[in-house]
Amino acid sequence: MNRPLLWVPLGLFAIFFAIVAAGLTRPKDNIVESKMVGKSIPEFVLPAAIEQRPALRSTDLATGKPQLLNIFASWCVPCIAEAPQLLALERAGATINGVASRDTPADIANFLNRWGNPYQRIGTDERSVVQLELGSSGVPETFVIDGKGVIVHQHIGDIREEDVPKLLQMLKEAE
Amino acid sequence: MRYLLALLALTIALPVTAQSGLPSAPYAHRQLDDPAKEADARALMDELRCLKCQSQSIADSNAPMAGDMRSQVRERIAAGDNPEQVRSWLIERYGDWVTYNPPVNSLTWPLWFAPIMLLIVAIFLARGRFKRRKDKS
Numbered sequence: 060m061n062r063p064l065l066w067v068p069l070g071l072f073a074i075f076f077a078i079v080a081a082g083l084t085r086p087k088d089n090i091v092e093s094k095m096v097g098k099s100i101p102e103f104v105l106p107a108a109i110e111q112r113p114a115l116r117s118t119d120l121a122t123g124k125p126q127l128l129n130i131f132a133s134w135c136v137p138c139i140a141e142a143p144q145l146l147a148l149e150r151a152g153a154t155i156n157g158v159a160s161r162d163t164p165a166d167i168a169n170f171l172n173r174w175g176n177p178y179q180r181i182g183t184d185e186r187s188v189v190q191l192e193l194g195s196s197g198v199p200e201t202f203v204i205d206g207k208g209v210i211v212h213q214h215i216g217d218i219r220e221e222d223v224p225k226l227l228q229m230l231k232e233a234e
Numbered sequence: 235m236r237y238l239l240a241l242l243a244l245t246i247a248l249p250v251t252a253q254s255g256l257p258s259a260p261y262a263h264r265q266l267d268d269p270a271k272e273a274d275a276r277a278l279m280d281e282l283r284c285l286k287c288q289s290q291s292i293a294d295s296n297a298p299m300a301g302d303m304r305s306q307v308r309e310r311i312a313a314g315d316n317p318e319q320v321r322s323w324l325i326e327r328y329g330d331w332v333t334y335n336p337p338v339n340s341l342t343w344p345l346w347f348a349p350i351m352l353l354i355v356a357i358f359l360a361r362g363r364f365k366r367r368k369d370k371s
Contacts, residue, residue, distance in 0.1 A: 079352050091285055161256050161298055173323075186259040187302035194327030196285035 064094045066177040093194030093213045100128075101192040105182025108167045110160040115156055115182030121208025125233035126154040127226065128202040129178070130190060132162050133170035140144035141217035142174035148218075150209045151227055158189055160198050205233035211231070261308035262301030264370070277309045278317040281305070281334045282324065291334065 095101070107114040120126060129145060142148050149155055157178035157194040161168050167183070175220040183192055191200065195213075203226065211233050214222065237278045266272040279293035286297040292304050324332045336342045 085296060089288060091328055091331060094325075094327055141310070141324055161302070163256060186305060187299055190299075190305070191303065191324075191327065 060224045065078050069074055074185060077151040088217075090215055091196040092215070093196075093210075095194040096210050096213050098210060100204060100210060103170050103189045103192055105158065105184055105189060108162070108183035109164055109171065112157075112176075112178055112181045115158065115180040117208070119180055119201075121206070123181065123206040124154060125203065125211075125230045127230070128156050128158065128193075128204055129158055129191075130158045130184075132160040132198045133166040134162070135160075137217035138170075138199045139174055141199055141219075144173045144218040144220060144223050147175040147223050147227060150194050151223070152197070153227065153230055159183045160190055161185060161187060170229075203229045203233060223225055258298065258301045259305030261305040261312075263304075266308050266312050271311050272282045273310075274317050278311070278320060279304055279307055280323070283332050283334055285295075285328070285332070 064111045100120050104116040105114060120128060127148065129143075145155060154175050157180070159181055162183065162185070164183070167181070182189070190196075193210075193220075195202075196217070199217050201214040201218060202210050205211050205215070212229050214226065218226065240267055266275060276293065280291050282292045282301070282303065283293045284290045284295040284297055284300040285298050287295050289294040290300075292360070307320055310323070311317065315323075325337075328341070330336050330339075336345065338346050
């Protein structure tokens with residue numbers, strides 16, 4: 060047997076070891092991005108979540124003006140954290156529509172009374188139908204939608220203070 | 235008597251820590267009436283990944299969102315969609331990631347063909363060894 064060939068198993072082991080070590084040291088990535096970014100908003104009709112705001116359907120999201128679609132829930136803690144940022148976005152002139160995920164009208168009203176209501180329309184998505192249609196995998200998530208109803212961006216997780224100017228910029232660019 | 239009442243009260247205790255106060259979707263925990271369709275739905279649900287608890291299939295998961303996905307899968311199959319249509323509906327939204335049975339494409343072909351190639355290499359190596367032994371004897 061020729062000598063260089065003796066090193067092949069060790070070489071293979073080294074490659075295997077490097078792959079495992081790289082995989083172990085890389086932080087786990089649990090984020091599932093929606094494949095709907097770049098596509099038109101799928102058709103849906105949701106009933107109103109609370110009396111004070113109208114219901115939400117997909118045609119409300121293609122009005123010529125770029126908008127935000129925010130998926131939230133009263134049982135979701137990061138949604139409380141992002142509430143002030145949504146209010147700041149609204150003050151800056153952004154149109155925000157809400158989808159309340161797996162929630163009851165009383166809980167939604169309570170949540171909005173406590174943390175503020177930045178929404179123009181709120182649809183209630185009791186069975187995650189719209190969430191699945193949008194390719195969203197959790198709450199909170201925010202979609203930037205252009206005037207024609209095409210999804211241009213998906214923000215996964217709560218909106219932090221530093222995300223506010225970015226989202227406003229995206230809304231501006233979507234015009 | 236008081237203890238008895240307390241015990242009785244325990245039997246009607248309701249879970250108060252549930253994630254939301256809503257009842258689950260109609261087919262989250264209920265099988266379809268048609269056994270053939272239920273079998274189709276079941277086979278598909280075993281191959282769809284739960285979005286919340288990513289190492290489980292939606293058939294195995296107790297997450298509320300997995301329940302909603304099961305209900306959607308069953309409702310679509312009950313309405314006459316075939317399982318592959320439902321699968322591609324989800325892949326369109328979440329990518330190949332959502333299925334445990336990945337389609338063959340430019341990224342996944344080694345998954346399917348590496349075992350065959352390794353088998354061929356193994357047969358070739360084994361043949362070499364057997365031959366050498368014969369030569370010695």
